[in-house]
Amino acid sequence: MVNIWMRGGLYILLAIPVLIGIGLYWKAAPLLRHESLANLLFSGKWFPMKGEFGFLPFIYSSVYVTLLAFILSVPLCLFAAIYLTQFSKQRLLNFMLPVIDILAGIPSVVYGVWGILVIVPLVSDKIAPFFGTTSSGYSLLAGGIVLAVMCIPYILNMLIEVFHTIPVGMKEASLSLGATHWEMVKHVIIRKGFPGIISAFGLGIAKAFGETIAVLMVVGNTLNITLSPLKPGYPLPALIANNYGEMMSIPDYDSALMFAALLLFVVILIINLFFRYFIHKTEQV
Amino acid sequence: MNRWKIIEEWIFKIISFIAAYSVVIILLYLLIVVFNKGVGALSWEIVFSLPEGGYYFGGGGGILNAIVGSFYLSLGATVLAVFIGLPAALFINVQLIRLKRTQNTIRFFLDALWGIPSIVYGAFGFAVMLLLGLNASLLAGIITVALLITPILVRAFDEVLKTIPVELQEASYSLGSTRTETALKVLFKQGFAGFITALLLAFGRGIGDAASVLFTAGFTDNIPVALDEPVATLPLSIFFQLSSPIEEVRQRAYAAAVILTVIILIISVSARFLSKRYSKNSIK
Numbered sequence: 001m002v003n004i005w006m007r008g009g010l011y012i013l014l015a016i017p018v019l020i021g022i023g024l025y026w027k028a029a030p031l032l033r034h035e036s037l038a039n040l041l042f043s044g045k046w047f048p049m050k051g052e053f054g055f056l057p058f059i060y061s062s063v064y065v066t067l068l069a070f071i072l073s074v075p076l077c078l079f080a081a082i083y084l085t086q087f088s089k090q091r092l093l094n095f096m097l098p099v100i101d102i103l104a105g106i107p108s109v110v111y112g113v114w115g116i117l118v119i120v121p122l123v124s125d126k127i128a129p130f131f132g133t134t135s136s137g138y139s140l141l142a143g144g145i146v147l148a149v150m151c152i153p154y155i156l157n158m159l160i161e162v163f164h165t166i167p168v169g170m171k172e173a174s175l176s177l178g179a180t181h182w183e184m185v186k187h188v189i190i191r192k193g194f195p196g197i198i199s200a201f202g203l204g205i206a207k208a209f210g211e212t213i214a215v216l217m218v219v220g221n222t223l224n225i226t227l228s229p230l231k232p233g234y235p236l237p238a239l240i241a242n243n244y245g246e247m248m249s250i251p252d253y254d255s256a257l258m259f260a261a262l263l264l265f266v267v268i269l270i271i272n273l274f275f276r277y278f279i280h281k282t283e284q285v
Numbered sequence: 286m287n288r289w290k291i292i293e294e295w296i297f298k299i300i301s302f303i304a305a306y307s308v309v310i311i312l313l314y315l316l317i318v319v320f321n322k323g324v325g326a327l328s329w330e331i332v333f334s335l336p337e338g339g340y341y342f343g344g345g346g347g348i349l350n351a352i353v354g355s356f357y358l359s360l361g362a363t364v365l366a367v368f369i370g371l372p373a374a375l376f377i378n379v380q381l382i383r384l385k386r387t388q389n390t391i392r393f394f395l396d397a398l399w400g401i402p403s404i405v406y407g408a409f410g411f412a413v414m415l416l417l418g419l420n421a422s423l424l425a426g427i428i429t430v431a432l433l434i435t436p437i438l439v440r441a442f443d444e445v446l447k448t449i450p451v452e453l454q455e456a457s458y459s460l461g462s463t464r465t466e467t468a469l470k471v472l473f474k475q476g477f478a479g480f481i482t483a484l485l486l487a488f489g490r491g492i493g494d495a496a497s498v499l500f501t502a503g504f505t506d507n508i509p510v511a512l513d514e515p516v517a518t519l520p521l522s523i524f525f526q527l528s529s530p531i532e533e534v535r536q537r538a539y540a541a542a543v544i545l546t547v548i549i550l551i552i553s554v555s556a557r558f559l560s561k562r563y564s565k566n567s568i569k
Contacts, residue, residue, distance in 0.1 A: 002372070002468075002469070003464070003465055005372050006372035006375055006376035006379075006380070006465075006468070007376060007380075008372070009368075009370065009372035009373035009376065010372075010373040010377065010391070011371045011372075012369050013369060013370070013373050013395070013435060013436065013439060014391065014394060016398065016432055016435070016436070017394070017397075017398055019409075019531075020401070020405065020406070020409045023409050023412045023413065023416075024405075024408060024409060024412065026412070027412045065565045075304070076304050076307065076308060077304075077308070077505040078304075079297075079300055079301040079303075079304030079305070080301065080304040080305040080307075080308045082301045083301035083302055083304060083305035084305055087298055087301060087302070088305065089562065096309070098557060099312070101553070102550065102553045102554070103312050105350070105486070105489050105490070105492065105493070105549055105552075105553050106315075106493070106546060107492070107493025107495070107520055107545060108493070108494075108495065108496075108520075108544075109493070109495050109520040109523050109524055109542070109545070109548060110319060110523075110542050110545060110546050111315070112524070112527075113319055113322075113523065113527065113538070113539065113542045114315045114318055114319055116527065117319070117322055117539075118314075118315075118318055118320055139514070148317065149311060149312075150527065152308055152311070152312070153312070156308065180290055180291070180293075181294060181296045181298070182293055182294040182298065183290070183293075183294075185297075203400060206400050207400065207402075209389060209402075210400075210401070210402025210403075210404065210405065210464045212402065212403065212495070212496035213495040213496055213520065213524060217524070227404040237402065237404045237496065239568050240404055240407075240408060241404060241407075241496060241499055242501045243404075244411070244499065257408070258408060258412065261404065261405050261408035261409070263404045264402060264404065264405055265345070265401065268400060268401060268402060268405075269397060269400075269401065271400075272396075272397040272400040272401075273393075275399050277393065278391055278395050280389065280393050
């Protein structure tokens with residue numbers, strides 16, 4: 001009896017992603033029936049009232065803030081992880097690990113509050129005047145910065161784990177041949193940990209891509225395809241979160257939002273599967 | 286040549302030093318700003334009373350509805366997650382102990398599931414809700430959050446279970462116990478510390494998550510008394526109050542953010558404490 005229960009629990013668990021995929025596809029199907037996939041993904045026309053659903057501006061904003069977050073957080077995380085695992089005293093790392101762990105658990109809405117209190121005024125009062133323009137502060141840049149900060153504990157944690165798996169003997173061999181610490185890091189740590197480092201970054205990107213509330217609070221939520229990071233944007237998760245209230249009143253609108261969710265699900269699942277597989281393979285060798 | 290080597294060493298040591306400390310400073314700064322802004326607005330009234338009439342226009346009252354609502358929701362979801370996840374984690378480590386490949390494939394899928402954003406769970410939960418004919422309610426919220434936290438719970442518990450030596454299981458079998466008995470009486474007991482950590486991790490994640498309950502839990506000024514009533518949650522309460530143009534309401538959002546952060550900090554610190562405490566009792 002307990003045996004069946006145990007088996008059943010596992011099956012339910014493994015069925016969740018399949019069910020999510022089917023469920024979202026089923027809800028998005030009415031839209032997919034009369035719109036081609038290419039049209040949905042690459043058209044910039046978003047007029048739900050007229051039945052035109054082009055997701056390009058949303059996809060563009062999502063990719064934009066994610067890349068921005070990536071550029072801002074990656075060098076910081078990489079060097080911080082190198083410092084904590086290779087250069088600093090063990091004591092600092094022992095202190096930092098639980099701190100990073102706890103910070104990774106801080107809810108995204110709190111990061112959003114911080115973004116509104118600090119980053120939005122920073123963008124509107126300091127960064128925009130510096131470049132000779134004006135900005136309300138609710139911008140792609142603010143979204144990118146908040147995302148970057150959110151990803152730091154997450155990526156850092158994985159990087160530290162990766163660096164810990166590198167055998168001490170290898171480092172010692174490098175140092176005994178007369179390499180400086182940095183040369184050892186460059187030639188041994190980075191090279192040996194390369195798959196792990198790439199995976200940590202990849203999983204960080206996936207997390208940033210799907211993050212909702214914190215970005216929604218600072219990104220401005222305006223339809224826009226612009227190069228300037230000081231203009232507002234409208235990422236995919238924000239679209240879903242903002243419009244659930246009215247989605248029943250406009251035909252096909254609910255299908256469109258479910259399609260957005262399906263898109264997020266598929267993209268993030270693929271990124272996750274790819275990099276997890278990467279880690280998985282390297283762990284076994 | 287040699288001099289360049291030393292200069293390079295110094296440059297990169299300084300860069301990584303700066304990177305490490307700026308990470309610390311940024312994260313501390315975040316907490317300080319949130320606390321600094323919120324503590325001033327914090328009062329007993331906010332923590333212990335329900336919103337009164339005109340609350341969202343600056344009227345009196347507090348966010349007890351959201352605090353209690355979040356606890357109800359997360360507690361329900363955690364119970365549901367344990368109901369599905371605990372047997373699943375034990376199954377992976379007892380029945381599948383000889384099938385390393387299967388074990389690894391399952392872990393791989395669960396890890397990938399961990400990365401799915403909560404808004405997708407929210408949208409899926411909404412679709413399920415429509416299918417079952419439910420309204421935005423405590424029950425729908427519990428189901429959605431449970432879907433979100435079950436993979437987390439299982440993987441966290443599993444990480445501890447997989448470190449338990451096989452010999453311990455073998456000893457149990459040699460004394461004539463069945464696999465189920467071994468799972469419940471040996472593995473579960475031995476991994477209890479890990480179970481507590483996993484439980485609190487999942488619970489904390491459930492309390493803090495906003496995007497998954499946005500569609501499914503609804504929002505209300507009252508504390509729900511039945512499963513089919515809508516429920517307010519703390520993250521959404523912060524989110525809604527912050528979008529208000531009235532300064533006083535925004536102040537209370539900052540206070541609510543402090544309350545949420547403190548709850549999460551208490552949960553993560555006690556998870557560490559309890560896990561240390563219970564791991565003393567397990568056989569090394």
